[in-house]
Amino acid sequence: MPVTSPRPSTLQVILDVGPAVHQGAGLSRYAGQLARHLLAEAPPEMALTFFYNAHSGHDLPQELAQAPRRTLPLNQYAWRLSVLASQLLGIPYPGILPRSSPDSRPILYHATEHLLPYLPVPTVLTVHDLIFERYPQHHTWTNRLFLRVGMPLFVRRADAIIAVSRHTQRDLMELYRVPPAKIHLIYQGIDPAFRPAPPAEVQRIRQRYSPDRPYLLMVGTLEPRKNHATALRALLRLKQAGHPHRLLVVGGRGWLFEPIQEEVKRLGLEGDVTFAGYVPGADLPPLYTGADCVLMPSLYEGFGFPVLEAMACGAPVVCSQVSSLPEVAGDVAMLVPPTDDAALAAAVGQILQEPERAAAMRTQGPLYAARFRWDECARQTVALYQALAQKSKPSSRHLPS
Known part of the structure; x- marks a missing residue:
């Protein structure tokens, strides 16, 4: 498992960029663009480490390849099922967090797709939609079963949730009774490459x-x-x-x-x-x-x-x-x-x-x-990280030894 140690900082953020590595639709765009703009927008006191499950031989996009990273070598099904098991059993997921933090800097984990491991650090979960709840017939039965069991756990265990639309925010409150204060509406952006062509x-x-x-x-x-x-x-x-x-x-x-x-x-x-x-x-x-x-x-x-x-x-x-x-x-x-x-x-x-x-x-x-900007998405996300780190009590959570 390749590991590159980040520079000393006040806050270390581990960002799940798996969708940018393995997918090609909206989740991939979100994870990739957020990663790119966090690298540009993050303040000096925040270090960013990318995490992904390296199950398919794919790698980070070239523009993200120089950032510190942590990886796991599981196949996709083993990764998803083991994440769910960690939440069901309340056992910290191994291999994602550094084994020690000698300078006691806080660590935060951000899950950018609907898959949140159980971890003894503050966590952020981005929820893109609850299609499987509203239109279950439009999901395969295996994915529907996984999400029906996993999503309520992921949502409950996350310390903060990012909703990408007000509609998703309402769904979270209606279907899972999530307190409004826990949900943060942060719109996604549009790549500047999308403009009228000559x-x-x-x-x-x-x-x-x-x-x-x-x-x-x-x-x-x-x-x-x-x-x-x-x-x-x-x-x-x-x-x-x-x-x-x-x-x-x-x-x-x-x-x-x-x-x-x-x-x-x-x-x-x-x-x-x-x-x-x-x-x-x-x-x-x-x-x-x-x-x-x-x-x-x-x-x-x-x-x-x-x-x-x-x-x-x-x-x-x-x-x-x-x-x-x-x-x-x-x-x-x-x-x-x-x-x-x-x-x-x-x-x-x-x-x-x-x-x-x-x-x-x-x-x-x-x-x-033009109102929908990735740099603004990254700025609001950084502000959420900082607020969550300040709110979290270091003495209440411990890294695995």
């Missing part, structure tokens, strides 16, 4: 992904809660109204992808829907910019990155009016009921048929999205 770059991307006609865009993992079925039915309505657009779907295949493909065939849209899979990150800003409209009819989102990314790139957005999406989208996007394909088609049709409306949305989007 016309030449937009044209190049159009030639690659949709050379023969304009397109509507969906971005996100292909799984049931993203509600592609409603988007497909809305596309059929738009085609019947004479719109020539293709639906371009960007994102990796999640579970239950096959019913989406079957729906495309059932509706006769084989030539009108393109599943592009994962695309290079550099392609996303011009893809957003070139879209006539970005659709996000999700049934549930803990935050909803594509809404803000699309706005930052100057794309008009239509999204559903449930979960965190109205909160994140503000008054810039058009909101519709998530399963109402007629309403979705009507909203998109307005954007396509009213150039003034589309132009206004393209102008307002980047200004609105």
